[in-house]
């Protein structure tokens with residue numbers, strides 16, 4: 001008996017060590033086929049002018065996590081020392097958003113729940129004081145099946161789903177500017193105090209629609225404690241139930257079947273005041289038109305390639321090569337015009353060319 005315990009402890013220890021250098025982050029989101037890049041903690045902190053995008057910035061050089069002991073600090077809001085994203089994406093209430101995690105696959109030892117929140121920003125998510133954001137939960141999935149210890153968890157579903165997660169914005173949410181806070185809580189070490197790993201990821205959204213629901217939220221710093229039953233928990237035993245950390249989902253939260261989301265176009269993040277209707281509308285129309293056109297022509301080729309496309313999208317400058325399904329030309333385009341090996345830059349219309357498989 002003693003030797004069995006030692007071996008399994010050693011196993012857990014080795015898996016911890018193996019992942020200390022690379023845990024994970026969300027590289028991009030996909031909304032109705034339109035790709036929006038997020039913050040890349042592996043490269044963006046080293047760039048003086050990182051690409052303007054919708055992902056909150058964090059000097060998270062270890063690609064790491066927030067610890068349970070820090071769940072009462074500002075780091076839990078949008079990751080370690082996070083600062084506002086410089087832009088936002090426009091989505092409609094009721095839209096489904098796919099969040100693509102890196103690395104592929106997400107380390108499979110890191111079992112745990114996947115939770116999603118929104119917080120209203122008021123005038124602008126680009127300038128809002130993050131410590132004032134009040135979050136309400138729109139989705140929470142925890143232990144899916146415990147037939148085989150340590151169980152099949154939401155993040156195992158995520159791995160099986162193209163290494164990404166689909167969340168639906170409730171259709172009745174009032175329009176406005178919101179931070180989407182998406183999070184995996186990894187429980188492989190959660191049997192020890194301060195052993196869980198929290199991976200919050202934030203994105204700026206301008207949600208459109210005619211909904212009226214404005215849920216009350218809570219400060220992120222008061223959502224969790226280190227001893228919550230869903231945070232301090234040994235998952236290497238049969239569990240009859242699992243209590244997902246944080247507040248309960250709002251009544252309007254929608255439970256959906258997980259599916260991946262094909263990339264058919266690259267979106268242009270919107271900068272400036274979220275309330276600036278004129279600028280926002282112009283950009284949105286352009287993006288939507290490109291996406292719609294492309295959807296009709298690429299429906300059959302972009303089914304399970306989401307992972308590949310997103311995994312390699314780290315180039316954003318005017319030099320270098322563009323990744324599969326990325327933009328490579330069009331009116332006003334200043335980014336890369338050469339496609340990665342195996343793809344050819346194909347003109348879709350006057351304002352959008354795309355790297356498609358050769």
Ligand SMILES: [Cu+2]
Pocket residue numbers: 019020022023024107110197
């Ligand atoms: Cu890890």
